Amino acid sequence: MSLVRWIRRNLxxxxxxxxxxxxxxxxxxxxxxxxxxxxxxxNYSWQEFSTDAWKDPCGVADMCDSLSLSLWIALWATIGAxxxxxxxxxxxxxxxxxxxxxxxxxxxxxxxxxxxxxxxxLLTLFLNLGAELGPTTILIAHTMFCLSFVVVAVKARxxxxxxxxxxxxxxxxxxxxxxxxxxxxxxAAPGIAAGAMLSFALSFDDFxxxxxxxxxxxxFPMFVWGSAQRGTPVQINVIGTAMFAIAVVxxxxxxVITNRRKKTALPK
Amino acid sequence: MTTASETAVAPPEPGLxxxxxxxxxxxxxALVPYWLLLPGILWLIVFFALPLVYQASxxxxxxxxxxxxxxxxxxxxxxxxxxxxxxxxxxxxLYAGTATFLCLLLGYPLAYLIAFRAGRxxxxxxxxxxxxxxxxxxxRTLAWxxxxxxxxxxxxxLNTIGFLDVTSWLGMxxxxxxxxxxxAVVTGLTYNFLPFMILPLYTSLERIDPRLHEAAGDLYARPxxxxxxxxxxxxxxxxxxxxxxxxxxxxxxxxxxELLGSTDTRMVGNVxxxxxxxxxxxxxxxxxxxxxxxxxxxxxxxYIRRAGxxxxx
Numbered sequence: 407m408s409l410v411r412w413i414r415r416n417l418x419x420x421x422x423x424x425x426x427x428x429x430x431x432x433x434x435x436x437x438x439x440x441x442x443x444x445x446x447x448x449n450y451s452w453q454e455f456s457t458d459a460w461k462d463p464c465g466v467a468d469m470c471d472s473l474s475l476s477l478w479i480a481l482w483a484t485i486g487a488x489x490x491x492x493x494x495x496x497x498x499x500x501x502x503x504x505x506x507x508x509x510x511x512x513x514x515x516x517x518x519x520x521x522x523x524x525x526x527x528l529l530t531l532f533l534n535l536g537a538e539l540g541p542t543t544i545l546i547a548h549t550m551f552c553l554s555f556v557v558v559a560v561k562a563r564x565x566x567x568x569x570x571x572x573x574x575x576x577x578x579x580x581x582x583x584x585x586x587x588x589x590x591x592x593x594a595a596p597g598i599a600a601g602a603m604l605s606f607a608l609s610f611d612d613f614x615x616x617x618x619x620x621x622x623x624x625x626f627p628m629f630v631w632g633s634a635q636r637g638t639p640v641q642i643n644v645i646g647t648a649m650f651a652i653a654v655v656x657x658x659x660x661x662v663i664t665n666r667r668k669k670t671a672l673p674k
Numbered sequence: 675m676t677t678a679s680e681t682a683v684a685p686p687e688p689g690l691x692x693x694x695x696x697x698x699x700x701x702x703x704a705l706v707p708y709w710l711l712l713p714g715i716l717w718l719i720v721f722f723a724l725p726l727v728y729q730a731s732x733x734x735x736x737x738x739x740x741x742x743x744x745x746x747x748x749x750x751x752x753x754x755x756x757x758x759x760x761x762x763x764x765x766x767x768l769y770a771g772t773a774t775f776l777c778l779l780l781g782y783p784l785a786y787l788i789a790f791r792a793g794r795x796x797x798x799x800x801x802x803x804x805x806x807x808x809x810x811x812x813x814r815t816l817a818w819x820x821x822x823x824x825x826x827x828x829x830x831x832l833n834t835i836g837f838l839d840v841t842s843w844l845g846m847x848x849x850x851x852x853x854x855x856x857x858a859v860v861t862g863l864t865y866n867f868l869p870f871m872i873l874p875l876y877t878s879l880e881r882i883d884p885r886l887h888e889a890a891g892d893l894y895a896r897p898x899x900x901x902x903x904x905x906x907x908x909x910x911x912x913x914x915x916x917x918x919x920x921x922x923x924x925x926x927x928x929x930x931x932e933l934l935g936s937t938d939t940r941m942v943g944n945v946x947x948x949x950x951x952x953x954x955x956x957x958x959x960x961x962x963x964x965x966x967x968x969x970x971x972x973x974x975x976x977y978i979r980r981a982g983x984x985x986x987x
Contacts, residue, residue: 414897422787425780426799429806429868432817436809439820450820490714501707509711512718518918518974519967520926522943526950526963527725530732533956550721553714611811613929614943618950630812634933638816646813653808657801 440643447637459640476626480610483548491556525618539621556601563597733960766941770924773863777871785875854936862930870919878912
């Protein structure tokens with residue numbers, strides 16, 4: 407019986423690790439193939455080891471332009487969505503007012519809708535208004551769909567805040583501005599940061615909404631999409647690997663900071 | 675948010691544009707939530723709700739690019755769109771459904787492992803689950819072209835163990851290749867949305883008190899019974915949000931079908947995309963998009979009602 411149980415138990419571990427492999431293998435393939443020297447236009451089969459692409463990451467026409475455009479859009483969309491979303495989250499948690507249900511639905515719906523529907527409907531709006539498709543329309547779209555995610559992240563944090571802290575600040579003669587800047591904002595900061603990071607990642611990596619609303623503008627995902635037809639330069643894998651490395655550094659740094667904070671935090 | 679002590683002078687509220695100064699402070703205080711909400715909600719109304727209205731009106735227009743489109747309440751478009759594209763519609767639901775089911779099947783053990791058996795590896799495993807997102811989604815989808823390449827190791831193994839015979843019999847593959855078949859599309863969809871299944875599952879599993887497992891064991895429940903009677907029912911909220919977060923994006927996705935599939939594996943997303951951006955037949959595309967939205971929303975509503983949960987995060 408114990409043997410059967412042991413197998414059962416380790417079956418979960420085994421299947422779990424297989425799933426993990428399924429999740430991670432494509433990333434490893436991307437990394438490995440950033441050191442490939444492809445024979446043709448497509449970088450799908452292994453030929454020989456080379457570091458050419460790493461020495462010349464911007465050696466492909468237009469790729470780095472698309473990359474900087476994507477970063478620029480992600481930055482502004484993040485700022486916009488974070489400011490607007492944080493304000494909404496505070497209003498929803500702290501105040502009682504009419505139309506809460508409607509507002510909650512309006513925030514929930516963009517997350518519960520296939521991206522292609524949002525993309526297509528936004529395009530009909532822009533076409534009807536005669537707006538010129540380009541970086542501005544992409545930015546508008548990204549800000550729109552990142553907003554909901556920020557609201558959710560900040561709301562979760564603000565809900566778990568202890569209102570007595572702010573009351574204490576007020577009792578100690580802090581004005582509303584001071585209370586907000588010295589007490590409320592620092593406590594809500596992790597939620598806001600999480601929402602902002604999520605926004606940045608979502609915007610930077612967005613394809614479907616951008617595909618519909620970009621006109622002739624090429625963001626980095628659009629560049630990759632186009633390259634699937636024209637030929638995939640190794641530099642794409644270099645960028646993918648570099649992104650991965652940067653993200654790992656960010657995660658590790660965040661972890662180190664939280665650990666330090668825990669150690670130096672005042673005992674509750 | 676009312677506090678016992680109000681300062682005598684009320685400076686302008688922080689972090690928002692103050693209303694006209696002529697108002698009484700008390701009224702201004704009552705308006706604070708609306709000032710906070712206004713910009714963001716306006717943004718959502720103009721760029722999310724209004725487009726849906728425009729799309730609805732576009733779907734009942736007739737005309738052409740040269741003559742312009744006019745609203746003629748031509749509901750025939752819906753019928754034509756459905757009769758023309760119902761195979762792609764059914765394929766979308768089939769592929770997205772299959773991918774969702776596979777995500778649940780693969781994701782549950784991993785979520786369980788992280789929640790109950792990972793010990794100090796827990797954080798590392800969680801980071802590994804979201805690690806795929808660190809690289810562009812399109813680059814990773816293209817990587818599957820390498821993994822599933824004809825005559826590659828993966829396809830060879832699947833061939834040797836007779837897996838491809840089974841999938842061919844199911845109509846998911848043809849002959850001994852995987853790329854450009856429904857199997858490749860489902861593989862891509864499953865892979866791309868798996869983390870969205872695992873994270874809510876993990877969250878709901880982690881909330882379960884392990885003592886419940888012990889208690890069930892003390893009452894002579896076999897491990898399988900413990901899972902059936904205790905663990906799985908308690909993880910239901912995670913199952914619900916996980917399946918939604920997987921199925922909704924998968925049903926509208928056209929990236930996997932385009933990059934990993936063939937013309938026979940087109941999904942409704944591919945049709946909407948080509949009608950909108952290549953054929954420029956806006957009414958048909960808008961009608962299809964509207965039908966997809968309606969189907970998804972109805973499914974989601976029914977599903978949430980049945981499962982009785984509203985927090986999707």
